[in-house]
Amino acid sequence: MTENSVFSSPILGRQLFGPGPCNPYPEAQLALSLPLLGHLDPAFISAMDDTSEMLRQVWGTRNQRTLPLSATGSAGMEAAFVNTVRPGAVVVVAVNGLFGERMAEVASRHGAEVVTVEHEYGTPVDVERVVTAHPNPDIIAAVHAETSTGVVSDIKALGENKGDALLLADCVTSVGGMEIKLDEWGVDIAYAGSQKCLGVAPGLAPFSISERAFKRRVERPANWYLDLNLLGGYAGGEPGGKRTYHHTAPTGMVVSLQAGLQRILLEGLDNVYARHAAAGEALQAGLEEMGLRLFAEEGARLAQLTTVEVPDGVDSTAVRKYLLDKYDLEIGAGTGAYAAKIWRIGLMGHNATTANAHMVLSALKDALANAA
Numbered sequence: 001m002t003e004n005s006v007f008s009s010p011i012l013g014r015q016l017f018g019p020g021p022c023n024p025y026p027e028a029q030l031a032l033s034l035p036l037l038g039h040l041d042p043a044f045i046s047a048m049d050d051t052s053e054m055l056r057q058v059w060g061t062r063n064q065r066t067l068p069l070s071a072t073g074s075a076g077m078e079a080a081f082v083n084t085v086r087p088g089a090v091v092v093v094a095v096n097g098l099f100g101e102r103m104a105e106v107a108s109r110h111g112a113e114v115v116t117v118e119h120e121y122g123t124p125v126d127v128e129r130v131v132t133a134h135p136n137p138d139i140i141a142a143v144h145a146e147t148s149t150g151v152v153s154d155i156k157a158l159g160e161n162k163g164d165a166l167l168l169a170d171c172v173t174s175v176g177g178m179e180i181k182l183d184e185w186g187v188d189i190a191y192a193g194s195q196k197c198l199g200v201a202p203g204l205a206p207f208s209i210s211e212r213a214f215k216r217r218v219e220r221p222a223n224w225y226l227d228l229n230l231l232g233g234y235a236g237g238e239p240g241g242k243r244t245y246h247h248t249a250p251t252g253m254v255v256s257l258q259a260g261l262q263r264i265l266l267e268g269l270d271n272v273y274a275r276h277a278a279a280g281e282a283l284q285a286g287l288e289e290m291g292l293r294l295f296a297e298e299g300a301r302l303a304q305l306t307t308v309e310v311p312d313g314v315d316s317t318a319v320r321k322y323l324l325d326k327y328d329l330e331i332g333a334g335t336g337a338y339a340a341k342i343w344r345i346g347l348m349g350h351n352a353t354t355a356n357a358h359m360v361l362s363a364l365k366d367a368l369a370n371a372a
């Protein structure tokens with residue numbers, strides 16, 4: 001045991017402006033302190049139904065199989081591939097960052113013939129190259145909002161040109177922060193995470209699969225826990241279908257997600273997206289005024305996750321430590337080869353305000369002037 005209680009600083013003071021998690025919406029935070037429901041309690045079943053219905057609204061889908069999986073976004077990625085990839089299936093993966101790389105790895109572990117379409121980091125997916133990479137792929141996969149680079153890609157255009165393939169989209173950093181219309185855009189399988197623009201703690205992976213994709217599913221996936229045949233009952237899998245016991249769902253987290261989604265829908269999706277856009281714009285304009293260079297290509301920059309180059313001669317780690325020590329403020333480093341070269345600043349969910357953008361800018365100015 002450490003000498004600090006769990007309620008001592010720094011836990012109470014941290015401000016999370018990294019690539020996620022963000023500070024949760026207050027409603028989602030409060031819901032975590034409610035008494036727990038049992039996972040078979042009718043009140044929990046109703047909370048799950050309500051949560052799944054609100055996820056459909058935020059995602060722009062009528063997919064019946066839309067639900068929060070009991071695991072983080074990575075399990076959403078795993079579930080997407082394990083339920084749809086048969087050995088030898090052709091999966092075209094657009095890779096323009098770390099999470100596209102992971103998709104390719106997951107698909108290959110499930111026996112796919114993976115065709116990767118590589119892009120320079122910081123650039124969006126080139127739709128033409130991706131849809132012509134193979135004459136008849138089973139699946140085309142791409143990341144909507146690449147958290148490793150701060151780049152948004154055109155999932156709608158992929159959907160328009162996918163042919164007979166299933167379109168699989170990683171929506172971890174996009175859902176709840178920018179427009180997504182799964183049905184209109186032709187996305188067949190989507191997964192996300194609770195901890196980013198949905199403004200809830202990490203631990204759930206919202207997931208949605210179309211009827212078309214479900215019909216093509218693997219009958220007996222290698223991963224038992226993420227087998228949609230079992231999970232389907234939690235989303236009202238069959239019309240009028242009966243729920244069956246599968247596992248002890250994290251009821252407290254689901255109720256927290258329910259509260260976060262209610263908050264988003266009460267604010268209104270368009271207002272939420274405008275708030276994210278305004279916050280990102282203020283942050284990016286301020287960074288450029290400070291003489292810093294944004295990493296993501298102009299025109300493809302995410303508002304909710306800004307990537308900025310670490311200036312020559314500046315110690316990236318020292319600046320991040322200064323912000324944490326002096327301001328209790330967390331920003332993220334880059335990933336892989338970009339670990340020391342870029343910072344990643346998130347303005348997601350509850351954090352996405354122009355006031356926060358200015359607060360981060362002024363703390364960063366101080367850190368650049370005074371960090372060792």
Ligand code: PLP
Pocket residue numbers: 019020072073074075077099143145146147148170172173193202
């Ligand atoms: N995909 C993207 C785009 C992400 O940003 C992340 C996490 O940052 C993941 C997948 C993995 O999600 P998790 O860390 O919740 O497992």
